[in-house]
Amino acid sequence: MFKIKFMDDHLKKYRRMSERELSHSVHSNMWFTPVLYVLVSLLLVTATMTSDLKYNLGYQMHPFFAVDYSLTLNLVGTLTAAILTLTTFTFNLILVVFTTFSGQFSPRMLKNFIASKSTQRVLGIFTSSFIYMLLSFLFLNKRLAEYYFAVPVFAALIAAFSMGTFIFFINHAVAWLQVNQMTYDMKKESLSIVKNTLENEVDPFKVNDLSTVNIDICEERGDSIYAGKSGYIKLIDFHSIIEEAEKDDIVIQLEYTIGSYVFASTPIITYWKNEDHEVDVQKYLAFISIGRKQTEVQDIEFSINKLVEVSIRSLGNYDPKTATNAIYQIGEVLSSISRNSIFSKYLVDKSNNLRVVLQERDFSHYLYHSFGYIRHYAKDNVIVCTEILKVLDLMAKSLNERDYNAVWEFGVFTASGFEDLFLFTLDYQQFHHALHNLSVTTKHEKEYEAFLEKNKAN
Template sequence: MLFKKAPAKWEEFKKKSPREKWLELYGNLWVTPIIYGFLSILLLVLAVTLDLTTDSGKFIPPALTIEYQLTRTILSTLTGGILSLTTFTFYGVLAALTTFSVQFSPRILQNFMRNKMTQRTLGIFIGSFTYVLLCLFFLDKQSTFFFIPVLAILFTMLTMATFIIFVNHIVNWLQVTNMTEDMKEESAIVAKNLLVKEMDAYRVKNSASIEHQVPENREQACSIYVEESGYIQTIDFINLIKEAEKDDLIIELHYKVGNYAFVSTPLLSYWPNGANSIDESKYYSMIRIGKNQNEVQDIEFSLSKLVEVAIRAIGSNDPKTATRTIYQIGDLLIKISQLSFFTPYLADEEGNLRIILDNLEFKDYLYIGLSSIRHYARKNVILTVEILKVLHAIAKVRKKHDCTPVWDFAVYTTRSLEINYIHSLDREKLYNTLLDMAKTTGHEMEYNKLVRKMMRTITDEDDRKEIERKIPLGCY
């Protein structure tokens, strides 16, 4: 049974994109150590050949050669030392990471495992241990040695240097600033790959030009159903469009990447245009469903990591970390805003509608990125002002586009404040930030109405007069 499953898994693995393959391979800690272990075996073969087969002792000065007993002592000592160093290093690091992940996000461990420095460090440790251990099996009492012990010593020195570099790397990586920056860059790569490389060439820029092709009769659609529940991990949009063009179909996706698809529910619907028979299995195979979410195409999942760090920071009374993470989310939302048009239609090269998406608009990304943080910061006026500053920055970037969703989210955030008393200084910061945003988005009248409503909640007459003096109303 195992032999039957292996070829099927290999065939499935070959069909994956390069990024999927990389995430699957390097999401485990055994791939790089195997590679380095194999390289250490090659070096072992070379050293053994030079020391035992070619009798290299004849060509090397006696002062540089090492006798059997000393060689064995060196290798035995180094074997135990490298193993102890490897165990100590990764036990300590994983203990620290476990604590850190509880404080911020359990998904930090995934980022740590995929980090190239982590992979290479473990590979060097395991490769060095493999070399010095296997060398013990090739020692000959009648021979003198040079290459075997010298390479073992060099491996140990490399291991020590790697240990120092790795500890420095961990100290830097565990700083929240660097960690969130790493998460943001990873999310930006996901957004760029999905929204630009895969979909942008096929997006319909003007939705009105293609709406006449959208099928109106839903009863004529044929459906393909989910065979096994799970998360939508990836959708092969390019091949989906090409196959739909061959079969002359229009396809509507009922789930987007990251959604949980329930068994026996419609995965997609299609409208055949005179085709006699459609191979539904090929379309089903282009949508990969798995037990867990991954970051190949799932922008929401990538955003959620940063959101979780911000929420944990708020709960831990760490406003600096929360603020920094909110800025990273804002930066990522700006990049998403600049990457693509948010239209639900994908067409082939001839302009014929092929795919109707369960599409996210920019306001949805705003909600995903900031709504949970807004909820947990609703009793903190300072963090609320920081959220408004981020929204103002986004509005500046989107000035040529529709800024209404950004203003609406700012109103939604402001009216969610649950504080009975706000000091006049805090109100001044809040209202001034809102005013700047209203000017940028062109919603000055709405700002005036919003602030008047909020002013009515001020019970202290002196506070109300002070606010009216600092922020005059009725000027719009």
């Protein structure tokens, strides 16, 4: 009874998930792909055992290809233990290595590696190979067949394939463990989240010209909807919220954004009614997924934070090249956000009526939460801060011009307080050359001159 209730609760958790959240949850777990491969191995066991036991394929083959019962039993039994040992050894070794790397760079690296398709396919191949050998060993029967063909031949082929997979996996792990490859994969993930969350899900409903939208209702006192449970906001179904708000003729304000932590008693939604009617509160809460941990499904800042962690930990481990590499990857993600995003907190329906008000997030917010932490931990490192200025300049060349002021102000923030830290003339030249290039790109040459005059005066 307890097991049935536990499974029912587990299934309910997946039924409550949205399509994107369910897809992310399933593919980030280690069991999904191996289960598919095991099902294939079950079909293969059925086919080979049927061929040998029912159709006596071993008797119909040339004696050279027919394998007697004893040899088949020894072969399958030996391969069963060998594949299990190979699987255990491989993943034990990899987990030890990744535990070390997680402590050195980011604890989230292990999850990324486990969630990669190549890793899951390798685990699926090892698991299905072991299941095939085990079941074949179990169902071998001397009374039903003295000679076998399909079972030993497929066992040998699967063993050879598993060995090839082992070599591929070692090569995959070594390639993935390279820092440049890790940061590149993290950047690709962040760019994908930016595209799906901002460009595809939110931006189509945003409005820039506020003169076409009536926002006066938001100045009145509204009704509150409480979260109902504690945790991180993992996912928000903006499309459904706007559709239901249009049907109910209400305006909704989301008091917190994706990635925020809320308590059960926290007012998470404020809404205003144009007419006096009842609003189904639970309907809107169902469109907001709250869980115990943050996920990368819609959380842009959380995905960028992985690269930030790599950079900060590299600084702590005296590895400036890795830190610089992560900084450039972050810069590319921020450039994508600036070019392709509409920084407006107002979402409208098809009739251009205001329906949802978000928490305001502009480019400065993403810029600070990306480079601000790195700047703090690199405050005494002139070389790394010079690289930050170079990245800002590289970013500015592809940014939307509306974000020039934000980039320049952050550049000045980064450049402040370094006059006593230049050990060599070359430090001074490189640093101020990078800041000058940034001022030219962002069209703040006068501000750059004023900054120099201020530093000379001090």
